[in-house]
Amino acid sequence: MDNHEAKFILQSFRPQGQDANDPAFAEALKRTWEDPELARWFAEERSLDAAIAGKLKQVKAPDDLRTAILAGGKVGARQRGWTLRWPVLAWAASIVLLLALSAFWFRGAAPRELAAYQRAMLQVLETHAGLEFYSPDPQKLAEWLKENNVPVSFTLPEKMKSLSGLGCQCATWNGKPVGLLCMKADGGQLIHLFVIRSDDLPSAPRSQEPILTRRGEWTVASWTRGETTYLLAGLGGRELIRKYL
Amino acid sequence: MNAPTVVDEPSFEQIVSAYYEVLYRFALSLSRSEAEASDLTQQTFYLWAAKGHQLRDRAKIKSWLFTTLHREFLGSRRRETRFPHHEMSSVDHELPAVTPTMINEMDGATVMQALLDLDELYRAPLMLFYQEDHSYEEIARLLDIPIGTVMSRLARGKSQLREMLLRQARRAREKVVALPTLGGSSGRNHG
16 A cells, blocks of 8 residues: 555544544554654644534534424324334224225325425415405405305414405315415515414424424425414515514 | 343434434535525434334434435435536645644634535535544445445545635635825835
């Protein structure tokens, strides 16, 4: 092994020495003991790698990511299904589940994840098909939705009650009615509130605390209160959405 | 006879706390977008909550999470084939003279941005290497590439990264505030 080969191998050596006992590095490491120039190079390499690693580790995840993950994890855990500690019960439960799924799939399969619902509703916004009813009064928008086959009972968040409405329309999710209200936020930006019966969205968040996430250019917040699941969406950063939660 | 050691299985919250930051940084190196990185990280833990119980060897939780995140990333988009910004016929082990002192003068965001500006081929292996949680063999398994390719990409990636950081350091030093001159003199000679 020459120094060129040794350097090639040693560039994969982690700076804090975690690979010291890895046989793959043994021969290259031995050369550093024998060649002062290689040893100098290796010391500089590790020092630089340690500095870069330290700086990269300073970059933190967004503040609310952990909360969002934990909330989403509760949904995932519920969807895990029956415990496997009791095989007989698990078998029976599997058969029941298969029968239920068969009935569901017969009606028409559809993705159930919350993320799929969010993306589908954002697609409604992005198609710019136009709203069905216009009014500056959010109360009138709510009444129109009820009269037009969106029997979803909902309450506007307090901070949104003073906003001027723009319009609303009906949407659907897996054949279930969804109401969309569009309102003018401060500064002229639009925010969009989707409401659906939480029974119609099996993966609905159970938390009353809104969970924020990004979907492309959109920031969305999802929460459930009573029998209704809300999705508030706006273009731009989280600050716009947080302001009205 | 000693009683068997009972190892408590880590809770979901403990697993999240242990790995969400490093997973986020890995996702960032893949997607180059904070929003997508957050989504990928969330989705990975969602899948863990839903399917993680199927993993029999709990010592492989970390590996499962990183592999799943990488798979989610690949599934979410077409891999773009791009040529590296700097073609090298051979890896130059005499790398540009960026020093630890220069790096220590930078903030983390600057160093991260330099890594994100690299070609996609190098970003993921470099980020995994610098997180220091994965050996080169584990990186190869995780990214599903040969060990030799990992070593090669680390070597080339480091060279590119250091070149970018050196430019960054030089740009920072060139931002010299010109001192006001008095009576047309250079102001250098006093007295």
